[in-house]
Structures are given as structure tokens and as C-alpha cells.
Amino acid sequence: MFRHAIVRKPGANFGDGLTTSDLGAPDFKRMTVQHDAYVSTLEELGLKVFVLEPEVVFPDAHFVEDAAVVTPDIAVITNPGAMARRGEEKTIEPVLADFRPIALIEPPGTLDGGDVLMVGSHFFIGISERTNQEGAEQLGHILERFGNTWKAVDVGKGLHLKSGVNHVGGDMLLLTEAFSRMEVFAGYDQIVLDPGETYAGNSLWINDHLIVPQGFPDTLAKLEKLGLPIHVSDMSEVQKMDGGLTCLSIRF
Numbered sequence: 001m002f003r004h005a006i007v008r009k010p011g012a013n014f015g016d017g018l019t020t021s022d023l024g025a026p027d028f029k030r031m032t033v034q035h036d037a038y039v040s041t042l043e044e045l046g047l048k049v050f051v052l053e054p055e056v057v058f059p060d061a062h063f064v065e066d067a068a069v070v071t072p073d074i075a076v077i078t079n080p081g082a083m084a085r086r087g088e089e090k091t092i093e094p095v096l097a098d099f100r101p102i103a104l105i106e107p108p109g110t111l112d113g114g115d116v117l118m119v120g121s122h123f124f125i126g127i128s129e130r131t132n133q134e135g136a137e138q139l140g141h142i143l144e145r146f147g148n149t150w151k152a153v154d155v156g157k158g159l160h161l162k163s164g165v166n167h168v169g170g171d172m173l174l175l176t177e178a179f180s181r182m183e184v185f186a187g188y189d190q191i192v193l194d195p196g197e198t199y200a201g202n203s204l205w206i207n208d209h210l211i212v213p214q215g216f217p218d219t220l221a222k223l224e225k226l227g228l229p230i231h232v233s234d235m236s237e238v239q240k241m242d243g244g245l246t247c248l249s250i251r252f
């Protein structure tokens, strides 16, 4: 059960952030509307939302998920894998320090929160361009101190683990065909994404509600069968910067 979320408003220069997408230049006004709607949805779901101000020197800083991993026991402040994003975590730590003891991922370990999928007390940690083995092991050892288990997963081509696999309640995972074939996910119920709708893999479960990106009818139909209330969000400007629903908040 999540009670709180941290978000950060996108800055006017958010289009200067890192991206591999070819969806065109993002629009700040539309981004602001989409971000405001996202915050309203979190509030409708009963979360108290802490809204941080933009950070001009970090155009990707509204993707707050990458700066911390929060469990019921601890908040782990990351060492983000992209040099351009290193330092975003500094303004997240004081907010979390009011709620949890703090631990740090230390260099040479790197870790982005987008690579960490929590399913109850088990954690999947993606090894990606942003998260290295050392960062994954540091996080894993911290999690083990609190009785959690974890497994490393090779992310392959995508940006982050949660770009392609997410928990949608119970024992159910929403995931791409490539992830569905991996042994580590074999013990779970699975909704496998249509290859044309992989972006919708970044759907967000919050307290038995689902937030799903707009424009993915096959995924929507599959998720509707779970019987959970579904909130559909326009994520067009977020997607242009390689972001998604999970990236925009830290839930705890």
C-alpha cells in the first residue's frame, strides 16, 4: 500500500534531456498539462504528493524514479548511470529522510531506479546501460539486510528494466515477449504485450488501481480483464524523452 509520492515539475528546458526517441520535439505546455494530470491522478488514488520544483541544470530531473529506491524499510539514494543526471538525487534525499533511514549506492556502482522492480519482498534489478553489476549488488545487499530477495536481470536493448516489465498486482506481470521468455519471470502470471504496444509495458499499479498510457487498445483490453479500475493518461510528451508513467514518481 503506497501512501506518498514524490514528483518534480518538468522545467521549460526538459526537451534538452537525454532521449533516443524519434517522435519529434516535445512541447512544454502539453508536458505541463500531462504532468499536472498525472499528479491529480496520484492524488485521486489517495496519495499525498510532494511536488518539487524543476532543476534547470538537470533537464531530466522530473524523472524522479531514477534517483531513489524506496522499500517499506529503507530509502536507497542512487548513483544515476548517466553522467548528465548525476546530482538529481541530492534534492530527493532530504524529502525521503523524513520517512525512512537512508542508504547510498556508491561509485563505482551505478543504479537507476527505473531498473528496479519491486514485487512484494522480491526485487528484480536490471543490468542496463545505466545500472551496472556493482550497483545491482550494492542494492541487493542492502535489500537482503531487511529480509528481501533479489535477482539480476539482463535488460538488453531497452533503456530500463521497467521500460519492458511491470507488476500489475497479485502475482501478475505485464511484460514484453523478450522478458516473458526469461527464466527469472517464469513463476509469475503474465500478460504479454503485443509487439506493437511495448511502450504500454510501462503501466503503473498503485493500490489496486492501474494507470495506463493512452493509445494502446490491445494492452488496455488485456488489463481490463484484471477487473481493477483503470486510469488512462496521455503520455505523448513524456514518451518523446524516453520516459513513462513509472519514471515520473517515487511511490512509498
Ligand code: CIR
Residues within 6 Å of the ligand: 017, 018, 019, 060, 063, 065, 066, 082, 085, 113, 114, 115, 159, 160, 162, 163, 241, 242, 243, 244, 246, 247
Ligand atoms: C533518461 O534518458 O534518463 C531520461 N530521458 C528518461 C528516464 C526515464 N526514466 C525511467 O524510465 N525510470
